[in-house]
Amino acid sequence: MNLQELQKLFRYLENDAGRFAIRNHLMFKLLATTGMRRSELVDITWEQLDLFNNTIRIHGKGKKERLLPLHPMIVPLIVDYKNSLPEYLLHPSQPVFINKNGDQLNPRGLHKIFKETLEKAGLPPKRFSLHHLRHTFATLLIQENKENVDLRIVQELLGHESLVTTQVYTHVDFEQKKKAIDSFNIFEAPS
Template sequence: MLDLLDSIDTHTPLGRRNKAMLELMYASGLRCSEVVELQISQIDFSRQLLFIHGKGGKDRYVPFHDYASDLLEDYIESDRQDIMMKSQQEHDYVFVNKFGKPLTNRGVEDIVNRIVRDYDPTKKIHPHTIRHSFATHLLEQGIDIRVVQELLGHSNLSTTQVYTHITKQHLKEVYDHSHPRNQQNH
């Protein structure tokens, strides 16, 4: 995931938008619909929190880190501003298309598809893959599953447990590599 994110070309305003958007998705585990609905008023840069209107009308606060914050702030203050002025659009949606209109779910999917095609055409990565990676990576780092549940906005823990299958494999690999009795077999 990090290699994919690092591969994004940021030499154009839309490239910087793409980088800010995908980094924010990975930083906060946002659904595609939450990204396209995100408005500037929902971002608290001083506390690095997003106020997300999630699925089923469930609202939550989600943190984002310094790296995503810097990219997002630069995009909003420079590139988004330029796009909006050229197209004479006026609205509060954070992520806009080249015409200054709010991005759609399909627009995000197309952006991810183009980035993935340029990165590695053999890979199948969708916007939800970024959310999945967010959850899996947190779980692999030992974050409590209930915290991940809250960050993802899941009502039921069983929904979050879908993301633990890779973590179980990771745990098995660490165990196999680390247990003293098992190391004798290597």
């Protein structure tokens, strides 16, 4: 997803008034601002969220834990979502994201909701997957914040074991470099 497509998705989420609008708004913005995997998102319990320090503790692949800062736009969404739920669903061990039956949302259900949301937002559901939000997060983080973000930070945020895995997100910069070189016309004869 490019920045404009992500913004289109966000605009839809911000204006949606459906039954699960608050939950969906939080879920997809949380994915887009943390780069977490869909399995990590559906496994979050309330005790993993620390609204005092604005962090979330993620249990990643291989039971590896990582602490992620929450983007400032996420905290009020969490508060709104929390206020929309009955108290019994807020126990620290309870899953944060639940389905229409009050059970923990699973990755397949999240995928289905994402596809429906894309369609309603006017984005092609066959073109994007939940993993695209992870890629979009990493790519835009590197692309838009070159002076503040290095590859090791992105590696830690994504929970990658190896820096080589994270280096795939530097392709954008290489494409920009290639475009710049291709447009460099010093070798063409003057007309």
